Amino acid sequence: MNAEARIAESAEGVPPKTGLVRTAFSGLEAFAERMKTLESVVDDLGAAEGDTTQLATRKLKRQIREFEPTVTMIGQVKAGKTTLVNAMVGWPDLLPADINPWTSVVTSLHLDPASRTAAKKARFRFFDEEEWGRLLNRGGRIGELASRAGAHKELEKVRRQLEAMREKSRKRLGRKFELLMGQEHEYGFFDEELVQRYVCLGDDLGEGNDQQGRFADITKSADLFLNQGEMPHKLCVRDTPGVNDTFMIREQITVNAIRESRLCVVVLSAHQTLSTVDMALIRLISNIRSREVIIFVNRIDELGAPVKECEEIRQSIVSTLKALNGPEDAQIIFGSAYWASQALGRGFGNLNSASGRALVEWAEHHISADSAPGSVEETIWRLSGIPALCDAISSRIAAGEGAEFEERVVRSARNIANGLAAERDVVARRIAGGEIRQVARADVGREIDAIAERSAQRLEAKLRALTNDLDHRLAGSRQSFVSRATASLIKHLEMYGDHEVWSYDPSGLRLLLRSGYRVFTTKAQKSCEEVFADAAKEIRELYIGAFGLTEGAVDIAAPAVPKPPPPVILGSTIALDVKGNWWTNWWRRRRGYQAFADEFSKLIEAETEPFLASLRADHADPFAASVRNLLTEFVEGRRAHLLELADRTEAEIGQMTAGGASDERWDRIESTISFLSEYQVDGERSAAQ
């Protein structure tokens, strides 16, 4: 049977889900309910006449339907990220665990309760020539770092491995290799076998099996869409390739993955927590807020005395977070993806004796007489820590990304509602034969154009000043670090000569850069809020002035300003972090004080250049682009509505009554308007408490 036929056949198979996963994400239920309420509110608004309203409500409804919060799993190679993800979706063998460490595939599982068909979808993206080349030619950032620090041997090794990988792919894919670069493959279904073909690279596949892992080494990302009826809300769970010592090339993949997701789970392995790689990961997450990080200590089944050892692990994690200026109060959860897989149907027969003993000890400590009784599976599932993890994820989403989205939706809905109220005002007065100014479309158009231009210019000026300020501040921070470090270097040389290797802790550099960026984010948010508020105020005045509305008849909500992304990049490894051989080599190759000082400052400059460039290109610039878009969209929406309203003042009375909504509909709209004006976003409520 060929592969296609096999896939088609097994696509009918039902994944081994059980009732266990049903309640895991129940923490998202309340949020999902609120979203449903808002959706029906938007429907009510959509019942009103008018193209603008129709368009705006349709768009808003689409946004609500498409909203998909994301959680990203990061961690050292073999910590158990993939096994955990599989357990979270109740499909133990979905993603192949034990992927060859060279695979760079970021896999996103899109869980959707509402997809109507059982059919799932899969999309695989391949690296393009440029990304591939960057990885191969210089070995990525770590390659550059190695070459600067004089670690030519390591660099050679990395290059050779990459070259071998390229050769292997060429052989495997033949002439298709070049053709596939930068392409995408899409399927209307997927199963374990198809996934393996794209993300599971095995060296031991043998000649006979040329389908499995066929595309794995050039696959960059995989998106798998699952119909998950028991989820209260959509959710994307993202599995990333593990980071490890030798292959830190993938540090960049991890950095990008964290930046792109509002919530991440750091998976640590209980039997060797806080290895150098874990420390590097904690350095990365130290740049994000505590409530956006969850730490999951996996593999506790491998501990001899889990209860005692987990307490020790907890203490050491807490003190490390503190020492590294990390997110100190990040939630820490202990568990075992292995136990979860057993509970999900792998059978307990395989539970080896050590793991069984650990389970019993853990159970004695965690199950009290008044715990809710359950089946063996339910109990082990609970002890595996997976439900606790899913629950933590749910509440973080509801209070974070979810609440922010809700806020955006409410503001947009309020504007649609307020526009309708203004419309009602105009129509009612015309029908009653009251005084009403006829407003020419062109006049309103001119005025709103002027507002658009003024506010865009204001925004541009602020953004320009802010980004210039950011560049200066960062360059200044780097300079002051270099001066301080160089002074210490000279002092060291004077005292000990150059035989003693000098080293200097780079955390001061990170702290300075981080606070420079923080000044930018705080000011940027505030400035944008001001510009948005001014634009909303001017538009409100235009409504009132142009249509002679009563004060208070219309209220315009400014769009919510998004948060600039956290500076995760600042946690990336730089030469000063890499003690040991690399640093000694760098040191040994210098002679003379001046040479040391000059080259040290050159080294720092070269090492931090990517940070500065990324804080600008991947952080400040996208933020600027998104606020620009928001402002344009906001003003455009109001413009369309103002023009429509102007048309109404000029329309024939007869036409208006025919086109206007019935009283019954107006009553519904009116109650929607008052509902929205009192609506409180849950995140706001928790922030206020």
Ligand SMILES: Nc1nc2c(ncn2[C@@H]2O[C@H](COP(=O)(O)OP(=O)(O)OP(=O)(O)O)[C@@H](O)[C@H]2O)c(=O)[nH]1
């Ligand atoms: N004993 C035990 N083994 C586990 C546990 N979780 C995962 N494993 C095993 O550890 C190995 C690695 O697991 P993966 O899920 O592939 O780990 P990963 O973090 O995704 O690894 P990379 O993708 O290579 O970074 C597999 O053989 C798993 O079966 C656990 O909780 N306990």
Ligand SMILES: [Mg+2]
């Ligand atoms: Mg994995």
